Amino acid sequence: MLAVQRMRQNPLDKLFVRIQTHFTAKATGWQIRRGTEMAKKLIKPILDTRRGVLQKMAVGAGALAGASAMPGLMRYAQAQSSEPIKIGFQCHKTGIGAAYGRWYERTSDAAVARINDMGGINGRPVELVIEDDGTDPKRGAEVLEKFAKQSNCDVAFGTLFSHVVIGSAPTAGELKLPYFVVSEGHHVASGMLNRYTLQPGITDVRSQVIAMAPFVADNLGKKVTMIFPDFAFGHDHRDYFSAAIKEQGGEVIEMIAIPPTETSFTKYFPKIPRETEVIYHVMVGPAVLTFVKEMGEFFGSNKPEIFGFIDSLEAVDINSPGLEFLEGTYFWEGNPRYAQADQTSFDKNYREAVGVNDQGSSVTDSSDISTYAHMFGCWETLNVIKKGMESCDYKGPDDRPALIEAVEAMTDMPASDDHPQGTKEFNGKTHQAFGHQYISQVKDKKLNVVHTTPIEAGYYPDEVDYTKQPF
Amino acid sequence: MDFGPYLLLASLEGAVMAAVLALTAVGLSIVFGVMRVVNVAHGEFFMLGAVFAWWVASWAVGHPAIGFVLALVLAPILVGLIASAADMIVLKRVEYDPERTIVATIGLLYIIQQVTLMTFGPEARPVQPPFNQRLALPWFEFGENGFEIIWPWGLGTTSYKLFVIAAAIAILLAVWALMSRTKLGLYMRATQLDRQMAQAFGINVERVYVSVFGFGAGLAALGAVLIVPIQQAHYLMGGDPLLLSFIVVIIGGLGSLSGTVVAAVLIGMSDGVISMFFSPTLAKILSTLLVAFILIFRPQGLFGKRAA
Numbered sequence: 001m002l003a004v005q006r007m008r009q010n011p012l013d014k015l016f017v018r019i020q021t022h023f024t025a026k027a028t029g030w031q032i033r034r035g036t037e038m039a040k041k042l043i044k045p046i047l048d049t050r051r052g053v054l055q056k057m058a059v060g061a062g063a064l065a066g067a068s069a070m071p072g073l074m075r076y077a078q079a080q081s082s083e084p085i086k087i088g089f090q091c092h093k094t095g096i097g098a099a100y101g102r103w104y105e106r107t108s109d110a111a112v113a114r115i116n117d118m119g120g121i122n123g124r125p126v127e128l129v130i131e132d133d134g135t136d137p138k139r140g141a142e143v144l145e146k147f148a149k150q151s152n153c154d155v156a157f158g159t160l161f162s163h164v165v166i167g168s169a170p171t172a173g174e175l176k177l178p179y180f181v182v183s184e185g186h187h188v189a190s191g192m193l194n195r196y197t198l199q200p201g202i203t204d205v206r207s208q209v210i211a212m213a214p215f216v217a218d219n220l221g222k223k224v225t226m227i228f229p230d231f232a233f234g235h236d237h238r239d240y241f242s243a244a245i246k247e248q249g250g251e252v253i254e255m256i257a258i259p260p261t262e263t264s265f266t267k268y269f270p271k272i273p274r275e276t277e278v279i280y281h282v283m284v285g286p287a288v289l290t291f292v293k294e295m296g297e298f299f300g301s302n303k304p305e306i307f308g309f310i311d312s313l314e315a316v317d318i319n320s321p322g323l324e325f326l327e328g329t330y331f332w333e334g335n336p337r338y339a340q341a342d343q344t345s346f347d348k349n350y351r352e353a354v355g356v357n358d359q360g361s362s363v364t365d366s367s368d369i370s371t372y373a374h375m376f377g378c379w380e381t382l383n384v385i386k387k388g389m390e391s392c393d394y395k396g397p398d399d400r401p402a403l404i405e406a407v408e409a410m411t412d413m414p415a416s417d418d419h420p421q422g423t424k425e426f427n428g429k430t431h432q433a434f435g436h437q438y439i440s441q442v443k444d445k446k447l448n449v450v451h452t453t454p455i456e457a458g459y460y461p462d463e464v465d466y467t468k469q470p471f
Numbered sequence: 472m473d474f475g476p477y478l479l480l481a482s483l484e485g486a487v488m489a490a491v492l493a494l495t496a497v498g499l500s501i502v503f504g505v506m507r508v509v510n511v512a513h514g515e516f517f518m519l520g521a522v523f524a525w526w527v528a529s530w531a532v533g534h535p536a537i538g539f540v541l542a543l544v545l546a547p548i549l550v551g552l553i554a555s556a557a558d559m560i561v562l563k564r565v566e567y568d569p570e571r572t573i574v575a576t577i578g579l580l581y582i583i584q585q586v587t588l589m590t591f592g593p594e595a596r597p598v599q600p601p602f603n604q605r606l607a608l609p610w611f612e613f614g615e616n617g618f619e620i621i622w623p624w625g626l627g628t629t630s631y632k633l634f635v636i637a638a639a640i641a642i643l644l645a646v647w648a649l650m651s652r653t654k655l656g657l658y659m660r661a662t663q664l665d666r667q668m669a670q671a672f673g674i675n676v677e678r679v680y681v682s683v684f685g686f687g688a689g690l691a692a693l694g695a696v697l698i699v700p701i702q703q704a705h706y707l708m709g710g711d712p713l714l715l716s717f718i719v720v721i722i723g724g725l726g727s728l729s730g731t732v733v734a735a736v737l738i739g740m741s742d743g744v745i746s747m748f749f750s751p752t753l754a755k756i757l758s759t760l761l762v763a764f765i766l767i768f769r770p771q772g773l774f775g776k777r778a779a
Contacts, residue, residue: 095707098593259751263702263711266484267747270477270625286595286705298625300605321599 084127085120085394087112087385088147088156088177090168095135096260096285097161099315100371104158104182105130107375110353111382121389126382129153137167144168148175154397155385159183160374161284162233169193176471178400180385182377184208184334186236189432191464195471198407198431201381202334202374203424205236207458211437212332213244215451220305220330221277222250227268228282230257237282237309252280260285269298282309289316289323296325306330310337310440310447314371317361319445326442330450333438334373335421338447350379350420359446376421383418384410384426401471408467425455429465434458476610476626477747483628485743487701490639491694493735495712496719497646498690500731503720505663505683508562508572512579513691514713519550519583520692521598521704522591528598536601539700546696547689554688555681562684563677580709587706600631600700635697642693643732650728659683691716715742718762724775734773 089108092101112126120126129151133140140159147153155178159165162185169187172179173194181188181199186206188199216224224245228234234257242252254273258265262285272279283291292312306329318326337360339347354375355363362368384407392399392406408428415423424435434455440447499513523546524539531538557579565571607627609620650656661669662679670676691712695704702708719738723730738758745754765772 094588094593101593262751263705263708264484264488267481267743267751270480270747272625286593286707287703289595289597290701290703297605297627297629300607300625300627315594320597322603 082124084125085122085389086127086129086151086153087382088144088151088153089128089130089158090133090140090143090147090156090164091130091158092135092160092164093130093132095133097135097164098286100160100374101132101135103315103371103375104160104378107354107378108158108382110355111379114353115382115386121386122394126386133159133164133168135161135164137163140164140168141171144171144175144177144179148177152397153177154394155180155400155403157182157381157385158378162187162236163231165197166192166232169197172196176400178404180381182374182381183233184374184377185233186240187232189427189430189463191430191466195404195431195466195469198404200384200407200410200413200424200426200431200433201379202377202433203435203437203458204432205233206240206460207432207434208332208334208437209237209241210244210460211453211457212439213241213248213250214457215439215453216278216280216307217245217248217250220307222248223275223277224250224252224280225254225256225272225276225278226252226280227256227258229260229284231260233284234260234282237280241280258283258291263287263290265291265294266298269295276304278305278307279303280307281312283312284314288312288314289320292316292326293320293322296322299325308332310334310373314373315369317367317369318442318447327445329442331440331442331447332373333440333447333449335376336438336440336447336449337370337372340449344415344420346415346417346420349417350376354379380413380419380421380424384413387418404471423455427462429467430462431466476608476623478744479608479610480626480628481744481747482740483632483743484747485740486636487632488743489736489739490636491698492712492715492719492739493643493732494639494694494697495691496716496723496731496735497643497728498687498694499716500720500723500725500728501650501659501690502684502687503725504727505659506562506567506680507569508567508684509569509576510684510687511573511576511713512557512583513576513688513716514709514711515580515583515587516550516554516688516709517691517695517712518587518704518706518709519553519688520546520695521699521702521708522587522706523549523692524696524699525591525596525598525704534601535599539598539601539696542598542699543693543696547692550692551685551689555685558681558684563680567680584706584709591704591706593706595703595705597703598699600629602630602634603700604630606630606633631700635701638697639694642690646690647728655682715758718758720772721762722765722773724772727772727774730772730774 089105091105092098108128112128115121115126129147131143131146133143144156147156156172157180159168159181160183162183165181165183165185166187169179173196176196179197181197182202183199184202184205186204187193188197189204189206226238226241228237238255245252253276254271256268256271258268281295303325308329308331310331310333313331339351339358351357356370356372357363357366359366360370360372362370387410388403388407392402394403408431410426410428413419413424413426413433422436424433426433436455437453437458438449439451441450495513495517499510502508502510524542527542527545528535528538531541561575561579562572565575605627606629607622610623610626611618611620650659658669658674658679661672661674662676666676715738719734720731722738723734742754742758745757
């Protein structure tokens with residue numbers, strides 16, 4: 001029996017087992033006695049040898065065991081006042097939101113660097129703890145738990161996709177972890193979530209579409225066909241735009257819902273009725289370029305008016321082959337991708353800090369198009385967190401309720417380097433910010449802003465008063 | 472849209488899907504037929520094909536057609552080599568044991584997917600089609616003036632989509648010729664019929680296995696290169712083709728080439744038509760239901776031979 005087993009074991013297995021037993025036995029014994037500094041000295045020469053990955057793994061495990069054997073040592077070593085404020089960043093690094101995640105991360109890094117350059121928050125440096133949520137609600141909730149229990153973050157921040165926000169917010173409420181989202185969805189202001197969830201850096205879909213509807217009805221047409229992604233974010237568009245266009249004397253004659261993971265779209269377009277005057281499209285996911293391209297192929301030269309949310313084109317080059325038909329069509333933009341003639345100094349500074357050129361792409365790679373219409377929300381939210389922490393003199397997790405109260409007390413957020421997208425009004429009761437919306441037209445393969453809505457155009461009656469909920 | 476033009480458009484979309492699906496599923500079917508290996512990583516070889524196509528096309532200069540043709544040649548070869556290596560390094564070591572190969576190919580699936588994520592990244596990237604004219608299609612109706620030809624709104628396709636259908640047919644014919652007219656095909660069929668007997672007749676079964684595994688993966692990659700100018704390369708794109716290929720292979724009969732092609736056309740066309748008239752979800756529900764019925768009432772598949 002033994003002989004058979006020995007014969008089956010191949011050389012690689014043997015090597016692995018040998019390395020494992022050698023290092024786990026040796027490393028744990030030594031390091032627990034001598035502390036992490038010693039461990040680092042030990043690891044260094046070993047890492048430099050050729051045996052590589054397997055050894056790193058084994059030694060890493062040993063070092064971890066060593067470090068966790070001495071809890072508190074790191075903590076006391078540092079003066080309390082200089083300990084960084086940790087912001088857990090729930091990032092769509094992978095999954096259908098990956099393009100947004102990449103730019104949300106760059107923007108947040110730039111915002112944090114700026115805050116630290118200005119002296120941090122309450123004299124303490126700020127540190128982003130980044131975790132990938134895979135654009136998945138279940139993983140999102142786990143990530144929040146990790147922030148609260150494992151990495152000891154002060155607040156959580158960052159998410160865009162509405163299903164991840166909706167899936168994570170209950171966990172934030174249970175853990176009593178302030179959760180600042182940059183999501184656009186109406187779920188915050190609708191009262192669906194809880195007191196610990198706030199959206200101070202970006203406007204919500206309901207506000208966007210009611211500000212937008214008069215422009216569509218007055219300039220493009222009254223009979224609208226809507227194409228939207230089939231999840232919470234798309235449903236906000238469906239519900240609030242159809243109500244808003246009705247108020248303007250128009251109507252939605254067909255609604256086409258498409259799963260956000262879909263990769264081929266031609267099969268949905270024949271549902272567009274012939275009497276359609278305006279196509280209203282908003283799409284997300286990795287296949288948005290295919291979506292817009294196939295829409296162009298479907299219509300050919302004979303197309304209705306087209307009004308899209310820039311989501312359908314975020315991170316996509318408007319000069320891509322097949323998108324020529326977009327010339328003359330309109331887009332909502334949360335923040336204009338192309339630097340406009342009347343660009344503010346705030347927008348200029350913000351672009352420079354994040355590394356975005358006047359065409360809205362990365363300064364180092366012009367084919368890497370930003371998600372410019374959304375990512376400003378990260379920058380602004382981080383500045384709101386800073387301001388909130390400063391006004392409540394935030395010291396640590398015990399002050400979390402005070403932080404939320406401090407943000408709830410905010411109202412005016414004037415356009416500034418902290419708020420480069422423009423002036424905002426924050427509603428502390430609904431935890432939602434309101435701001436300007438931009439409508440751009442594609443002209444000479446560039447997006448030119450043709451209309452800016454006033455902030456009041458996006459107001460609607462409060463649906464919730466979170467300040468009445470207990471902490 | 473009226474029923475007639477709508478149906479025509481649905482059939483065209485279905486045909487493109489069926490074409491790519493046929494290539495992918497035939498790859499899976501050959502691997503199963505000859506090697507008796509259920510290759511769960513097949514969808515990832517499809518994805519790798521698309522990713523390599525993007526990679527090759529982005530290196531090539533000049534007209535997009537140059538990059539595309541290079542991709543059409545190089546991507547399947549590269550993927551085939553990777554698959555052959557996987558066969559030698561992994562599948563051979565587990566002695567092609569049915570259970571262990573399933574687990575091993577699941578492992579391959581994750582390795583390929585995550586390595587792609589780490590290198591290629593999470594974005595969807597487009598490949599330019601070599602040519603892409605929009606072709607408006609006419610339709611006829613009997614109106615007030617008698618027989619009339621009209622050009623309905625939205626009824627059209629692109630020259631590239633027609634090319635995908637034609638190319639898939641040509642490749643399938645070539646595969647058929649390879650299997651039935653060449654010595655390599657003879658070896659494959661002999662190994663499929665009886666592995667030990669083939670070995671007794673001096674066929675190097677190990678080498679046949681290596682080439683079959685690479686060939687099957689190469690076919691999936693070829694399907695992906697054809698579809699990538701329409702759909703874009705993305706690291707998660709292997710899931711759907713894998714599921715549909717399994718459905719097709721089960722319906723067509725495991726290891727039966729003609730059955731696989733017929734089932735691919737059936738599933739591809741019905742998916743196109745049903746998802747246009749009703750919903751894509753219903754199309755998936757129906758094809759999965761069909762699989763269930765086939766497994767109950769005709770476990771060997773439509774064209775499969777009952778196992779001895």
